[in-house]
Amino acid sequence: MKHIHRQVLEHLSSGAEAVLATVTRSSGSTPQKPGSSALFGSRGLIAGTVGGGLLEASVQSLAREALDSGISVQHVFNLDSSQGEEGARCGGEATVLIDADPGAFLQVFKDLERTIAGGFAGILGTIVEMRDGRKAVIRRFWIPGEQGGRIPAGLQPDVQDAVAETLGRDAGDDFLEFPLPAGHKVQKRAVFLQRIGPLPRLIIAGAGHVGRAVAHLGRLLEFEITVVDDRKELASRENVPDADYLVVRDMGQAMREIKLTGDTYVVIVTRGHRHDAEVLRPCIGAGAAYVGMIGSRHKVAAMRQEFIDKGWATPEQWDSIHTPIGLEIGSETVQEIAVSIAAQLVMERHRKRLEDEA
Structure with missing residues (x-):
């Protein structure tokens, strides 16, 4: 799967505002699998896709709200036949994380691009804390495969094992989710690990x-x-x-x-x-x-x-x-x-x- 990190880096490096939407979960028949991402700006879609059709239009609407409010959210979309002729009629469910400020992690995307340009894979980690309903607090990190990687402190041992296993694979994309212990005022906490490597x-x-x-x-x-x-x-x-x-x-x-x-x-x-x-x-x-x-x-x-x-x-x-x-x-x-x-x-x-x- 093609990742849009290069377009994300180019857009954010210019200083322009943008929202990064990523499918984090899916079930049933859905147009895109977890890890699929789209970058939205004030004029709409910039790069990538989260599925097209009615789903993407709905995500774009939330992206505009996130641009205005500066608040990141995670939203569950039900994709059923009630969407009518304009909908994709997938009959599934997709959860989409909408990052209102991916520019806060510009260095992470720079490190990611440096690794990929060198011909290596790595792991993009995204820690999400859910607060006050849909509000999401996001932290990202990059683990470069060519150096064995340094795993941030505080992650569970099974997450560390998943990182090591995913880095060791020769090819393919993986998007894994691991629940993490919640804390004060945190309703839910999880880390998403996405293996990103060079294109074939x-x-x-x-x-x-x-x-x-x-x-x-x-x-x-x-x-x-x-x-x-x-x-x-x-x-x-x-x-x-x-x-x-x-x-x-x-x-x-x-x-x-x-x-x-x-x-x-x-x-x-x-x-x-x-x-x-x-x-x-x-x-x-x-x-x-x-x-x-x-x-x-x-x-x-x-x-x-x-x-x-x-x-x-x-x-x-x-x-x-x-x-x-x-x-x-x-x-x-x-x-x-x-x-x-x-x-x-x-x-x-x-x-x-x-x-x-x-």
Whole structure:
């Protein structure tokens, strides 16, 4: 799940007022899961979402009130069929925390961004004390994963254990709630722990028509996009505006220098057989979550034989490569090919969960 911390940091750093709304609990059928956030300003939604539709409109109304009053609240929304045609008709319940002053924790968001930019995950902790009905007193902290983290004093041992366990996971988002002992004039107290890490990386070798289209879809699917090509006129912001990073150099050499991890997805769509082979070789057995290569079945069969004969790959290693790339949906146009590749990326990203649910 994409977190909006960067937009929060950019907006708050400008000195502008804003309200940060976060779904803290949900039950039944709800449009967004716990941890989903939206940032609201005086003119409405700035970034993110808590579900859209009538729920988001209701949250936005409370956000305006919070901007005016400076009071944070936590509110329970019932999402049932009585909402009528305009409602989402989810039939569930969502609790939303509305932070009237997220700027009070600007340093927390700066520390969060620094950790993510370094390629590490961490835990965003939010302590909420409920007073006088819906009124919420909020305190936030950030525990950077790259340093093992320092856990604030006063948290229960089971919360500390949850932090350690969540930091130790390789990927995925977690949003956990733990009740804490209440105190004088405090009706309820809890800590919410959200694991936030870097987006999965999508490395696209080849900045031609297909590479550009895949980059666009990858952006929509919340990947961090790196595009590699040796042609500077193609590996450019003008040609691939959706890329986070552009690498202009020999593609095979560039791939040898990029560290591939269990959260890296490689799409090989270069302009020819030789370039495909040069890019593919350093990907064999390198530990990427996904490696896919474009090509006809004839080309793929010939390259498979070459790689095995020359000892560049074992049959088992070759069979782990998705080639010809993409799901078989009868693709013909560039856009259709990109859709088939994007669909395969989504399937592989969620494969473990799909297998567990089967």
